Amino acid sequence: MVKSSVLGFPRMGVLRDLKKANEAYWADKITQEALLAEGKRLRLAHWKIQQEAGVDIIPSNDFSFYDHVLDHIQLFNAVPARYTAQKLSPLDEYFAMGRGHQKAGVDVPALEMVKWFDSNYHYVKPTLQDNQTFTLAADPKPVREFLEAKEAGIATRPVLVGPVSFLALGKADRGSTVDPITLLDKLVPVYVELLKALKAAGAESVQIDEPVLVFDLRPEVKAAFKPAYEAFAAAGDAIPSIVVATYFGDIVHNFDVLPAFANVRGIHVDLVRNPEQLEPVIAQLGPNQILSAGVVDGRNIWKNNFAKSLGLLQTAIKALGPERVIVATSSSLLHTPHTLASEKKLPADVYEWFSFAVEKVKEVSILAKAVTDPEAVRAELDANAAAMKSRADSTRTNDPKVKERQEQVTEEMHHRKSPFESRYAEQKKHLSLPLFPTTTIGSFPQTSEIRIQRNKFTKGEITEQEYDDFIKKEIDLAVQIQDELGLDVYVHGEPERNDMVQYFGERLQGYVFTTHAWVQSYGSRCVRPPIIVGDISRPAPMTVKESKYAASISKKPMKGMLTGPVTCLRWSFPRDDVHQSVQCQQLALALRDEVLDLEKNGIFVIQVDEPALREGLPLRKGAERDAYLKWAVNSFKLATAGVEDSTQIHSHFCYSEFQDFFHAIAALDADVLSIENSKSDAKLLKVFIDEAYPRHIGPGVYDIHSPRVPPEAEFKQRIQEMLQFLRPEQLWINPDCGLKTRKWDEVKGALTHMVNAAKQFREQYTKA
């Protein structure tokens, strides 16, 4: 019998229960015991869903209160001393690393949080010291959760982030210079101890995730697999058997690492992303090793194409026999929403095209049966074939007018009228900005009042007029606060937006959107990606009404605020039947019209956010990456280049790892860039000098993910550091990202300090 397996299940629960419990705990509304009990309830519920679907290998330790990499930081007692020194409870210490802690005299910022591979999930970076040690935490979480499932009668396979990936995804702490991978020999014995404890608890097998295997690896990282997995092999039967899991790419280029895995039970590969790696991987397996074939997509919401998956599985079975093949999800289902069953408003025809986590779990189970006994699941196979046909034949997907417009796109449409120097001269006259201009990234606090009013509007409990009036009042408030703070370029605050991508998806033809399809983005924060089902176009302006109103009541320049084409694409669930470059160009054309409409309506600073530009970068260097960069950069330029020289185009990126990506950002030709930087070493900005970057930049000076209000001195120190790498005339002062997740008192406090710090530098440099 072929077995089925799931690599991880979403944690939030059907109604975002974990988010609600976490936020209630942080607001002191529920006790620690209540939060822990909610975690337990969710874990059991999720295991049962998988058990009832007939999944053979169910994961444990995939649950996390905040982030699974952060769990491992605590599991290995790799918690920086600034947190342990606070003597918080283990749970509060954990949240302090995730989101900072500023309470009862304790003031510690969060650890850095960055993108998980090319997904919209964010993990907390292991932050390691020169004299780092590792020990196993008391009552280790993977053992505890394995036993919890066992008590409930559910045998599970614990999931761990592997030692090489844990270190390779980490960094040296500020003030340390250690290359994390050199800490391997200290870490591996702790893994062995943990694996022994899991075996003693009854675990027969573990899933060890080594997703860094899909990257181009430094030789030091490649070399680390051998000693780590040899140490595991040396533990023999004292530890569970190991399946090494990789995902989001192929591992063919790292085949020279595979001898390190000679003694593991099996290897998991992502056959959704890279089906072509199937045969080469099969050829590399040892005579008794198992292939875990990831055929059910953990990153998208399209129903599995059973015929296609069965083709891959049959190839595997032919080579290895049924006992050595496991049917699996391509990756953890963390990146998919909980269940399609919650969606009551999707058009009936498209509903049939989708599968969320609960449905994908069933798909894995059906495929495992179908591959050796199709008649046992004939009805399911027929229904699947009918759904595939319904989508392929649908008229929803194809809009000839959109295609016609795409054919008329010219090279010239990608270029601004003049080079930056001439544009800037025009903008200077037009906008009269001071030295070190201050601005924010767009959103202001999305208060519960805003969400309640929007919810009432969605449910029809208030009229459009009432909702519009409410939004106008919010914009009034945002403008008034910016007056008081003394900022230089204003934003309207985005109160009308549920999310920077969903909002646009809801206004564009070619999309459908959901009511409950939440996916965790970081910590308790979730997103509800809209779904691209067909060719995209803009039936009407999307943001002009709010920006125009905001500009009309503002005495300073008002920035229009759009989400760029690449980010709209990446943070939606894209089509899988049309190349992403085509979808992106359609979005770019829709946004180009919006940019020009904003300009026509008196908005002369327009920010087009592209925080997902880097996330979309293929994980390995090479032709695929070059091709992506070409179409991604062109899409941004197509969206923005139609404006006059005097209109200032801003763009924003909330990630700090821009060194290997600098040329793409520069190629956008945006007049001003804002980039997340407050938690990184200012030295990273050196690339702007090295590359003689001519345009203007606002490296973030304030970590918006944390409720912490940094003191004024911290802002001044940050600006001072930045001035070592940037010319004063090119420096803007702004936070890392939008402020929607913060509370107004935090925002006012932090921005007061930020503006005061900027004013002091302005004074100093104007005198000089």
Ligand SMILES: CN1c2c(nc(N)[nH]c2=O)NC[C@@H]1CNc1ccc(C(=O)N[C@@H](CCC(=O)N[C@@H](CCC(=O)N[C@@H](CCC(=O)O)C(=O)O)C(=O)O)C(=O)O)cc1
């Ligand atoms: C900049 N970031 C974003 C990413 N991806 C996006 N798609 N959007 C982003 O902004 N990726 C990288 C980063 C990640 N950062 C964030 C930051 C903040 C959030 C966030 O705040 N998410 C919200 C949900 C946002 C939303 O869609 N809100 C809706 C619905 C609100 C709601 O829950 N309504 C209630 C009813 C109202 C009530 O009674 O309170 C309900 O439906 O039950 C809205 O505002 O209308 C979050 O809360 O998690 C995400 C990523």
Ligand SMILES: N[C@@H](CCS)C(=O)O
């Ligand atoms: N304008 C958006 C950008 C987030 S990346 C905001 O401010 O929330």
Ligand SMILES: [Zn+2]
């Ligand atoms: Zn951002």
